[in-house]
Amino acid sequence: xxxxxxxASLLSRKPDTEKWAILVNEFGNVPVDQIVFxxxxxxxxxxxxxxxxxxxxxxxxxxxAIKEILSLTKPDRILIEPTGLGHPAGIFDxxxxxxxxxxxxxxxxxCLVDPRFALxxxxxxxxxxxxxxxxxxxxxxxxxxxxxxxxxxxxxxxxENLFPPKVxxxxxxxxxxxxxxxxxxxxxxxxxxxxxxxxxxxxxTTLKVDKVSPRRPSRSVxxxxxxxxxxxxxxxxxxxxxxxxxxxxxxxxxxxGNNFQRIKGVFRVGQDWKLLDRVNDEISIxxxxxxxxxxxxxxxxxxxxxxxxxxxxxxxxxxK
Numbered sequence: 001x002x003x004x005x006x007x008a009s010l011l012s013r014k015p016d017t018e019k020w021a022i023l024v025n026e027f028g029n030v031p032v033d034q035i036v037f038x039x040x041x042x043x044x045x046x047x048x049x050x051x052x053x054x055x056x057x058x059x060x061x062x063x064x065a066i067k068e069i070l071s072l073t074k075p076d077r078i079l080i081e082p083t084g085l086g087h088p089a090g091i092f093d094x095x096x097x098x099x100x101x102x103x104x105x106x107x108x109x110x111c112l113v114d115p116r117f118a119l120x121x122x123x124x125x126x127x128x129x130x131x132x133x134x135x136x137x138x139x140x141x142x143x144x145x146x147x148x149x150x151x152x153x154x155x156x157x158x159x160e161n162l163f164p165p166k167v168x169x170x171x172x173x174x175x176x177x178x179x180x181x182x183x184x185x186x187x188x189x190x191x192x193x194x195x196x197x198x199x200x201x202x203x204x205t206t207l208k209v210d211k212v213s214p215r216r217p218s219r220s221v222x223x224x225x226x227x228x229x230x231x232x233x234x235x236x237x238x239x240x241x242x243x244x245x246x247x248x249x250x251x252x253x254x255x256x257g258n259n260f261q262r263i264k265g266v267f268r269v270g271q272d273w274k275l276l277d278r279v280n281d282e283i284s285i286x287x288x289x290x291x292x293x294x295x296x297x298x299x300x301x302x303x304x305x306x307x308x309x310x311x312x313x314x315x316x317x318x319x320k
Contacts, residue, residue, distance in 0.1 A: 002112055002142055003081050006175035010079070011044055013179055021045040021075040023065055025082045045073045062094060070103055077182070078104075087128065088135045089289035093271070096291075108167075108184050110177065111136035115147050115155035131289040133162065134275075138181055141171035163264055163275075163297075164290055212293070214238055215316055221308065227261060227299050230308050232315070234294040240267040242274060242285070244318035251281040254311055259304045265296035 007022065014020055022044060047065045069078060082091055088109070095106055111132050118141075123129055133139065139162070141147065141155045152171060159169045167184050212218050217234040247253055249263055263278040266288055275288035296315065300306055 002114070002175075006110075006112060006142070006172075006177050007079055007081055009175040010177060010179065010182070014044070016043070018076040019043050019045070019073060021047065021069045021073060021078045023047050023049065023062070023069070023078060023080045025049045025062075025080070045069060045075060062091070063100060066095075066100060066104075077107075087289075088132050089291060092135060092289075092291050107182050108137050109135055110138045110140060110181065112140050112142040113155075114143055115141040115151050115171070116143075119154055119158055134164075135289040135291060137166065137292070138168040138170075138184060139166045140169075140177065142175065143173065144171035145173035147171075164266055164292075164295055215319060217312070217316075219308065219312065223302065226302050228302050228304070229297060229299040230311075231297045232295060232312070234267075234296075234319075236268065236291075236293045238268065238294055239320045240269055240294065240318050241320050242267075242269045245269075245276060246283065246285065248314055248318050249276060249278060250283050251278075254314060255298070255300070255306075259300060259306065261299040261301065263296075263298050265294070266290050267294045267296075 011020065011022075020043070024046065025048075047069060049061050049065060066078065069075060080091065082088060092106070092109070094100065095104055113133075117123055118129075139159050141152060141159075144152060147155075155171070156169065159166065168181060212233055212235050214235045214237045217232045217238075220231045222229045222231075245265075245267060249255070249265070255263060263276070265276045267274050267276065273288050273290050273294070274285050275290075277284045298311075
């Protein structure tokens with residue numbers, strides 16, 4: 001029970017007053033999922049794009065299909081089920097591109113994984129798997145009725161350490177995703193990220209992302225267990241200079257020697273996003289499919305002589 005079962009379950013609980021549309025992307029040329037959906041729920045329009053990943057071989061048909069749905073039926077909600085072998089960032093980018101970006105309000109990006117297999121080292125090395133995990137706002141362990149308590153525990157341990165953090169991490173059986181999850185579309189608050197932090201002992205300042213504007217990020221400071229952490233969330237409009245980030249956050253930049261514990265961030269660089277990860281003097285920068293905003297987390301020892309205000313000014317100088 002995966003994506004198709006989950007969508008069928010959502011359709012069976014759709015409010016009678018709402019009109020929904022389903023856009024299905026089959027990897028093969030023979031559509032099958034539509035048969036399942038037609039048996040679940042009423043007042044539902046179904047459109048198919050067969051023949052591979054819609055963002056790679058069918059991006060024009062995808063735009064055409066969505067525009068037809070919008071013009072002919074004017075649905076309250078469109079659910080998109082991409083092929084499990086697809087590249088989700090390409091779909092997200094198409095939806096955010098003209099003219100669809102003026103007609104759609106993108107809701108939650110939900111990723112379903114089978115916890116019995118998700119932590120297999122062979123699966124963890126697959127690029128498409130990691131792309132789907134990174135882009136998701138909500139991560140759900142499906143088929144939880146078939147999973148042992150130990151497997152579920154390992155899933156949560158892995159999922160809670162993902163970066164950027166997820167809005168929701170949960171598990172379901174029979175595809176029963178709560179309807180309200182469909183509208184949890186953004187990371188609305190900073191998450192406490194200091195090592196060993198718990199809700200009952202971490203000192204945390206929380207700022208809402210809706211206060212973010214270009215070159216005016218929100219900043220959250222947490223303190224716990226001898227460490228202080230600062231996290232920034234930047235506007236998705238801010239575009240960073242990759243060389244400037246490397247110079248600012250690399251070994252010869254703001255944080256040198258032993259005056260930091262960890263630096264990790266995702267940044268919009270042109271049309272792409274990059275994941276920056278630094279431990280000691282080793283810095284790694286690689287592509288990531290995350291698309292919501294840019295964000296940075298820095299953890300330093302409590303006795304470090306660091307000014308967050310000055311650090312922020314130098315980080316903002318990396319914006320083009």
